[in-house]
Amino acid sequence: MRxxxxxxxxxxxxxxxxxxxxxxxxxxxxxxxxDSxxxxxxxxRQLGMELPDDFMNFFGGKKEIGRKMRELFNKGESVNIFDKRWGIDDLPREYIAEKNGIKLLAIGKIHEFREGCACPMGALAKTLLDNLDVTNKEVVIVDTDAGIEHFGRGVEQGCDVILVIVEPSYESLKLAKKIEEMAKGIGKIVYVVLNKVDDYNRDMMLKSLNRSKVNVAGAIPANKDVFKACLAGEELDVDLREIEELTNKILE
Ligand SMILES: Nc1ncnc2c1ncn2[C@@H]1O[C@H](COP(=O)(O)OP(=O)(O)OP(=O)(O)O)[C@@H](O)[C@H]1O
Ligand SMILES: [Mg+2]
Incomplete structure (x- = not known):
């Protein structure tokens, strides 16, 4: 599952x-x-790992990926730099961090002033997902950049399930409804997950989302230990019943 x-x-x-x-x-x-x-x-840091080298470097770096993709685009060919389908075990070891059975791959970060836009990162994330085969015992979890640029690019195409995280704010709720519509439009399973909730804002959020229409799969409480670990840049070692329930719902 992706x-x-x-x-x-x-x-x-x-x-x-x-x-x-x-x-x-x-x-x-x-x-x-x-990490896209x-x-x-x-x-x-939340996973308790060091950041692995940018996966973009495997393909010659950001400029080279940009060049290859422009070349393919100009030829009218599909913008895909993978020459075959990959499994998770085919990913090059030197670009993977691993701890307690969890692997982490980072598409790439912006490192320098005026190095250019992040399009090659988005394009690589999309083509990786489009070419990645996943078995029944494997789960790929893609952490995206804020907002909906990746929808414009079509990164969601290579995923099975889309989780929309909503915090208690008007803008977050508004964006969640828009994402929900877009994701349903491409035939994907969409779950909305409320985050940082308390009794007051949970009800407000549910009302705003119009529960009958939106598939709310979970509500994760605002949790002090989560907040403290995030502030300190420490590994998240917090067991939440609501996360367990969300896991079961997604994997059912
Ligand atoms: N359930 C929670 N309980 C308490 N604090 C939380 C919870 N979830 C997130 N936070 C807080 O919100 C902050 C932002 O969380 P996080 O970095 O996961 O958001 P994000 O959506 O990935 O942000 P970005 O768009 O910048 O990537 C965290 O540093 C933490 O302080
Ligand atoms: Mg983030």
Whole structure:
């Protein structure tokens, strides 16, 4: 199963990715987390790992990927730099960090002033997912950059399930409804996950989302231990019943 996690900036995408990865590995699944966010540096810390080298470097670096993709595009060919389908075990070891059975691959980060846009990162994330075969015992969890640029690019095409993370804010709720519509339009399973909830804002959020229409799969509480670990850049070692329930729902 390939799960893409998206939502507004700061809504808790990376946090939920990390908590789900830990919960799913405990159930015996092989987990690959893909960090497709070109800006942020929290996910690998939440997983208690060092950030692996940019996967883009395997293909000659960002400029070379951009060049190859432009060349293919100009020839009218599909913009795909993979010459065959891959399994998780085919991914080059030197670009994978691993801890407690969870693997982490990072598409690449922005490193320098004026190095150019992040299009090659998005394109690589899309083609990787489009070419990745996943067995029944494997789960790929994709942590995305904030917002919906990846929808414009079509990264979601290579995923089975889309998780939309919503925090208690008007903008987050608004964006979740838009994502929900777009994702349904391409025939994907979509689950909305409320995050940072308490009794007051859970009801407000459910009302706003119009529960009868939107598939709300879980509500993760605002949790002090999660908050503290995120602030310190420490590994998330928090067991939440709500994450366990969400895991079961997604994998059922
Ligand atoms: N369930 C939670 N309980 C308490 N705090 C949380 C929870 N989920 C997220 N947070 C807080 O929200 C912050 C943002 O979370 P996170 O980095 O996971 O969001 P994000 O959506 O990945 O952000 P970005 O768009 O910048 O990548 C965390 O640093 C943490 O402080
Ligand atoms: Mg993040």
């Amino acid at each position: 799960i893409l996690v998206c939502g507004k900036g700061g809504s808790g995408k990376s946090t939920i990715c990390s908590l789900l990865a830990k919960s799913m590995v405990a159930k015996g699944y092989n987990i690959l987390v893909i 966010d070109e800006s942020n540096y929290g996910l690998h």
